[in-house]
Amino acid sequence: MQKDLMIELFKKMLLIRYAEQILADHYKLQEIRTPVHFGIGQEASAVGVCAALRQEDVIFSHHRCHNHYLAKGGDLNRFVAELYGRESGCSQGRGGSVHLTDSQAGVVATSAILGQMIPVAVGAALSFKMDKKPNVAVTFFGDGSFDEGIVYESLNYAAIQKLPVIFVCENNLYSTETKLDIRKKPGTEFVDRVKAFGIPSYKVDGNDVIAVHTVASKAVEECRKGNGPVFLECDTYRWLEHVGPYFDYELHRTYRTQEEIEQWQERCPIALMSKHLSENGIVSLTEQETYHAYYEKIVRDAVLQAQLSPWPATEAILNNIY
Ligand SMILES: Cc1ncc(C[n+]2csc(CCOP(=O)(O)OP(=O)(O)O)c2C)c(N)n1
Known part of the structure; x- marks a missing residue:
């Protein structure tokens, strides 16, 4: 991976x-x-x-969506x-944390209803295919969405139609306070479920x-070549309470x-990347301090x-409320 890209990933x-x-x-x-559902630890x-992704590619997300919005280039101030409920917010203060959108950046929509955005992302991918556009749609969701039937309908339809959509499951082991091993038969894997639909499926740290970006880049490339969909399972962990x-x-x-939380904190994605950058002489810890100061300030x-x-x-408080 190019050094500039590594620095870009770290800064984001x-x-x-x-x-x-x-x-x-x-x-x-x-x-x-x-x-507010914070995604600290899942960056x-x-x-x-x-x-x-490119700017013209689109993403959809669920309730834990801040990371996705900012990663895709959603406007920080909006x-x-x-979140402060102001008119200048990205949903004019009417949507709150779970309804983020930035059409310029390709953040189409986020929703707190589990699984709801998955078929919508499939629809976006269908429109790209029908319009012969080389764009890709990505839908981010948690392991909890695998308990929703709509996920399986969406996977099947996307596979049959060979749509340019990437299904990204951020598996953080919990759905609110319910652990994964009582929602999924031990020994079975999400990737195997998805492979049953004929979809290439990858599990990644x-x-x-860097590992996520490497596998995601291949997935995007396959989608652009008409070989979508692709499924990625990213194993991760939320540090804070569910909401x-x-x-x-x-x-x-x-x-x-x-x-358990502290064990995952030792595998902090930012600390891991910081170490990689400093130990490989790409960005010293002193220089990294200037990045910290900049992002804290903005x-x-x-x-x-x-x-x-x-x-x-x-008088306008109920405008655009559905
Ligand atoms: C259809 C539906 N059922 C139940 C809920 C209640 N609910 C909100 S968040 C959540 C857990 C989601 O867990 P997961 O999908 O793994 O995402 P995470 O919160 O771990 O990021 C549940 C059950 C909901 N919002 N929508």
Whole structure:
């Protein structure tokens, strides 16, 4: 992989991490009232996949969508303003954290209804094929979506029609507080389920941004050649509670242990990439500090701007609500 690309991937992950951490801090102050599903710890899958896409490619996502929105180039200020419920937000303050969109960047839609965006992404891919456009659609979802029937209909239709769509499952082992091994027969794999539809399926370390990007680039290439769809399973882990800014152990929840969380924190995707860059003489730790300072500043500026932005007008509050 080219050095410039590695640096780009690292910087994108830093942007996302600072955005999420700073917003989590402000959430605790009750400044943000939308429910928020933070994706801290899961940055590499979003960044690795989106860096393989062009602007005209499109993505769809689920409730844990901040990473995907920012990785695809969604506007930072409009994202932060949306969480603050302001008119300048990407959904004019009406959608909140689970309804992010940026048509310029190719972030079409996100939704908290599990599986809902998957057939929509398949439809986008069908339109690319019918219009003979070389574009690709990506749909990000969690392991919980595999419990929804629509996933299987979508996989089958995409396979039959050979659509340019990439199904990306971020497997973080939990659906809210329910562990994967009681939702899936032990010993069975999602990749094997998807292969049964005749779809090339790959399992990758979702905390290794280089590994994700390598496999995602091949998937995109195959889709552009008319050999889609492709399925990617990225193994990863969310650090914070399912919804909200705290660690589960801070709230004395017992469905997973502090020890388990800390083990995954040791495999932080940003720390792994930081080490790779410094140990290979690509970017020294001192130089990395300047990146940290830059991303922290632009996120803090975006928060300040959102705090000062006007709310939607009361008489227009129900506009564009469905
Ligand atoms: C159709 C539907 N059923 C149930 C829910 C409630 N629900 C919201 S998030 C969630 C868990 C999702 O887990 P997963 O898909 O693995 O994503 P993660 O939250 O782990 O990123 C559930 C069951 C929902 N939003 N939609």
